[in-house]
Amino acid sequence: MTLISDRLSRFKPSLTVKISQIAREMTISGEKVISLSSGQPDFDTPKHIKDQAIKAINDGFTKYTQVDGIPELKKSIITKFESENDLKYDLDQITVGVGGKHVIYNLFMSTLNKNDEVIIPSPYWVSYPDMVNLAGGKPIILETEMKDNFKIIPKQLESNISEKTKWFIINSPGNPTGTVYDKSELKEISKVLLKNPHVNILSDDIYEHITYGTKFYNVLNVEPKLYENTFIVNGVSKAFSMTGWRIGYGAGKKELIKAISKIQSQSTTNPCSISQVAAKHALQSEKDFLQDWLKKFESRKNLLIDFFESITGLDPFKPSGAFYLYVSCEGFINKKLKDGKKINNDMDFAEYLLHDAKVAVVPGIAFGKSPFFRISYATSFDDLEEACKRIGTSLKKISK
Numbered sequence: 506m507t508l509i510s511d512r513l514s515r516f517k518p519s520l521t522v523k524i525s526q527i528a529r530e531m532t533i534s535g536e537k538v539i540s541l542s543s544g545q546p547d548f549d550t551p552k553h554i555k556d557q558a559i560k561a562i563n564d565g566f567t568k569y570t571q572v573d574g575i576p577e578l579k580k581s582i583i584t585k586f587e588s589e590n591d592l593k594y595d596l597d598q599i600t601v602g603v604g605g606k607h608v609i610y611n612l613f614m615s616t617l618n619k620n621d622e623v624i625i626p627s628p629y630w631v632s633y634p635d636m637v638n639l640a641g642g643k644p645i646i647l648e649t650e651m652k653d654n655f656k657i658i659p660k661q662l663e664s665n666i667s668e669k670t671k672w673f674i675i676n677s678p679g680n681p682t683g684t685v686y687d688k689s690e691l692k693e694i695s696k697v698l699l700k701n702p703h704v705n706i707l708s709d710d711i712y713e714h715i716t717y718g719t720k721f722y723n724v725l726n727v728e729p730k731l732y733e734n735t736f737i738v739n740g741v742s743k744a745f746s747m748t749g750w751r752i753g754y755g756a757g758k759k760e761l762i763k764a765i766s767k768i769q770s771q772s773t774t775n776p777c778s779i780s781q782v783a784a785k786h787a788l789q790s791e792k793d794f795l796q797d798w799l800k801k802f803e804s805r806k807n808l809l810i811d812f813f814e815s816i817t818g819l820d821p822f823k824p825s826g827a828f829y830l831y832v833s834c835e836g837f838i839n840k841k842l843k844d845g846k847k848i849n850n851d852m853d854f855a856e857y858l859l860h861d862a863k864v865a866v867v868p869g870i871a872f873g874k875s876p877f878f879r880i881s882y883a884t885s886f887d888d889l890e891e892a893c894k895r896i897g898t899s900l901k902k903i904s905k
């Protein structure tokens with residue numbers, strides 16, 4: 506009898522986490538690695554949020570809470586949905602988990618039966634297919650193209666829906682491309698979904714607040730008739746730079762919230778009581794710091810776009826949101842390195858940058874779309890300038 510369960514062979518560990526780890530190990534052994542692989546803002550959590558957490562500790566708010574979140578936090582989530590998204594929810598339509606990732610995991614664990622299908626546009630956030638596999642479902646990948654701004658074409662969605670389709674994932678602004686669906690695109694997609702009422706929509710809105718001159722819309726803003734079929738996931742990780750606090754939330758129909766709570770009750774129980782207080786405060790208070798963060802993100806984004814556009818063989822996609830740049834490295838595939846080795850794919854390209862330039866990026870294969878790489882600009886301007894210099898030097902060594 507083997508010790509490790511068959512379940513473990515159904516999915517891969519996260520490649521983004523793996524690359525960050527290799528970069529960290531290289532740093533520990535004395536190499537000056539610039540890691541552009543991680544998906545978290547480099548800003549500190551705003552002080553007024555941290556202060557509320559300290560107060561919660563001093564007040565003794567350090568015990569178990571309701572499994573799926575304290576009512577005060579749920580109320581602030583409801584107010585957020587009302588004021589920012591024009592969407593109405595009741596307390597029993599909200600669940601709070603240990604990050605958006607946990608909420609999505611719970612959602613799949615509580616809804617997918619063997620071979621139930623989940624439609625995932627690629628390039629996708631690394632965790633979606635693996636979480637579906639882990640829950641016993643079947644990921645159906647819809648490939649999108651850079652020429653279409655990495656957006657799915659409604660016809661393509663329609664032809665991939667089967668009677669087994671349980672979920673369709675929309676992630677806008679999206680990781681890894683930063684593409685943002687506009688109202689008319691969402692409307693076209695919603696027409697397909699209205700014709701297929703057995704398909705549920707997972708709207709992952711985690712990058713909602715990180716956009717550059719483009720307004721965020723949820724599919725429910727253009728088609729309220731999809732309300733019953735839509736589950737929204739969001740959290741405080743990205744907009745409030747609270748990745749380590751691990752608070753995410755979901756909104757949808759009561760039946761789903763109950764099922765998710767049941768799974769959570771036998772796994773993590775409640776998310777950290779102190780983090781819940783901090784998240785409540787984050788959602789309730791002014792987000793004036795965000796303008797400054799967005800300005801910084803934008804100037805870093807522009808620096809990278811200018812740099813990558815200046816290199817023959819690379820082609821960056823111009824994002825409208827999130828804090829990643831997805832860059833085609835097609836022009837470097839099949840090129841020879843000095844040691845005679847060939848760059849066969851984007852994994853080889855990323856490994857070359859890691860070892861030669863000491864810059865960690867994530868190869869497109871992790872997101873289901875090659876030959877690309879993702880670079881995160883949630884890093885200081887100085888580090889990005891230095892990374893560009895190093896990448897430029899390393900790429901010049903490759904024979905054309």
Ligand SMILES: Cc1ncc(COP(=O)(O)O)c(C=O)c1O
Nearest residue numbers: 544604605606630680740742753
């Ligand atoms: C698209 C997307 N969804 C969800 C998450 C989960 O974030 P968290 O678990 O920190 O809330 C991430 C994090 O990188 C993400 O990129």
